[in-house]
Amino acid sequence: MTRPDLRFADERALDALVHAFERGQAPPGGFSHQAHLAVALTYLERYGLEAATERMRRGLLAFLRRALGDDAAAAVKYRETITVFWLRLLASALAREDASRPLVERVNALLPRYGDAGLIRDYYSESRLYSEAARECYLEPDLMPLPGAA
Secondary structure (H helix, E strand, O other): OOOOOOHHHHHHHHHHHHHHHHHHHHHHOOOOHHHHHHHHHHHHHHHHHHHHHHHHHHHHHHHHHHHOOOOOHHHHHHHHHHHHHHHHHHHHHHHHHOOOOOHHHHHHHHHHHHHOHHHHHHHHOOOOOOHHHHOOOOOOOOOOOOOOOO
């Protein structure tokens, strides 16, 4: 069964999601992959890749600490490669969108294209993606390069 695509009626709805994520009010079971992407796209638009990556990293670690109730478990669950991969992929996609369109329109257009969390497996082998090194630092894809990568 396919999950319906997440859509935002306006920028306020997008902001509400971002604020819920930042305040820890997003329920762990109800915060979908597409919701994570919407937050990431908003951060990318507002702060650029480097700052968006730092904000997303902090937010995801806090999210995992709340969900798992343990700092050590959160650190084990978090994977730097997964976070950086999605931010780099989305940054590339966002750069190809018409920047004169409102952010909410661009987010709504990109979520269906990148909303399948399994897309990462087109780029990474399981062994690379779930390695200890991928938890600690960003590893480049080993199956297919990111768009725009040399």
